Amino acid sequence: MSIPPIDFVAAWAAAMRRRPSRRLDPAEDRAFWQQYAAEYDGRAGAAGTATRCLALVAGLLRPDDTLLDVGAGTGRFALPLARHVRAVTALDQSAAMLDLLQRKASFHSITNIHCIEAEWPDAAVEPHDVVLAAWSLYRQLDLGVALARLVAVTRRTLVVLDGVGCDPPHRPLFERYFGPWSESELPNHLYLAGALWQQGLLAEVQIVTETPTMIGETAYEIAAQLAPLNTPPEVVTALAYDLAPLLAPSEEGCCYVYQQAVGAVIWHASNPESCTKTFP
Numbered sequence: 001m002s003i004p005p006i007d008f009v010a011a012w013a014a015a016m017r018r019r020p021s022r023r024l025d026p027a028e029d030r031a032f033w034q035q036y037a038a039e040y041d042g043r044a045g046a047a048g049t050a051t052r053c054l055a056l057v058a059g060l061l062r063p064d065d066t067l068l069d070v071g072a073g074t075g076r077f078a079l080p081l082a083r084h085v086r087a088v089t090a091l092d093q094s095a096a097m098l099d100l101l102q103r104k105a106s107f108h109s110i111t112n113i114h115c116i117e118a119e120w121p122d123a124a125v126e127p128h129d130v131v132l133a134a135w136s137l138y139r140q141l142d143l144g145v146a147l148a149r150l151v152a153v154t155r156r157t158l159v160v161l162d163g164v165g166c167d168p169p170h171r172p173l174f175e176r177y178f179g180p181w182s183e184s185e186l187p188n189h190l191y192l193a194g195a196l197w198q199q200g201l202l203a204e205v206q207i208v209t210e211t212p213t214m215i216g217e218t219a220y221e222i223a224a225q226l227a228p229l230n231t232p233p234e235v236v237t238a239l240a241y242d243l244a245p246l247l248a249p250s251e252e253g254c255c256y257v258y259q260q261a262v263g264a265v266i267w268h269a270s271n272p273e274s275c276t277k278t279f280p
């Protein structure tokens, strides 16, 4: 068996094992999302938090396409993208997340999304024209297998979105008040592109810059949006005080605007530039 000069799959697994705070156990991860679904939907997964990533994926879609969204969550991508394609399959391990997705779909009279509650990469799914996995491979210890399954069900284009390991300006404050940072500090996009390269597949890597914006009448309101749910008011007050230098005035009172880089790894099934070297 030949060994690649850089083993991205092994490096990814080693990095994951070094981070014991990650929810690597499927049952533990499902229990987390069961509790956190509503909060995720109102914050990180809310509409308007992935505007440019959505535009990038929408630009790859055709009206007659089928789209598979792996780790669809509460539908941040599946719901707005449904109007660009014939049919969407929203796959997620979490019943709570899919329940919210379905409720939002029926509220907006979106009828072309089919939800599958299942675990990736074990789920049995048909090939789709476009396959998306957005921030959902965080507990795939065997990245090679997870990506190979994604490739196997991709007819035309695979898009994987993940972090690039850059910190937002509020990270030091967040850690001061709430403990260790739980976001990945790794350039996940590079591991993903590298792991595809190990399978002989050349992917494009794009950096997409999102601009998360929080608006409030006061600094306290913005601090409350950043703080975990049920943070005591006195802690939110202290955070608001420290956050003030990062805020700017706005019509509503004040706002917190920062830039968030996202890695988009895009593989086209028709890509003639495939790598001839493979490392089985």
Ligand SMILES: C[S@@+](CC[C@H](N)C(=O)[O-])C[C@H]1O[C@@H](n2cnc3c(N)ncnc32)[C@H](O)[C@@H]1O
Binding pocket: 033, 044, 045, 070, 071, 072, 073, 074, 075, 076, 077, 091, 092, 093, 094, 097, 118, 119, 120, 121, 133, 134, 135, 136, 137, 138, 139
């Ligand atoms: C951070 S959320 C991202 C949700 C959505 N893609 C978005 O960008 O808003 C991660 C989602 O992936 C799902 N997930 C994580 N690992 C999974 C797996 N192995 N199989 C299926 N779903 C998974 C979680 O249940 C959760 O809903």
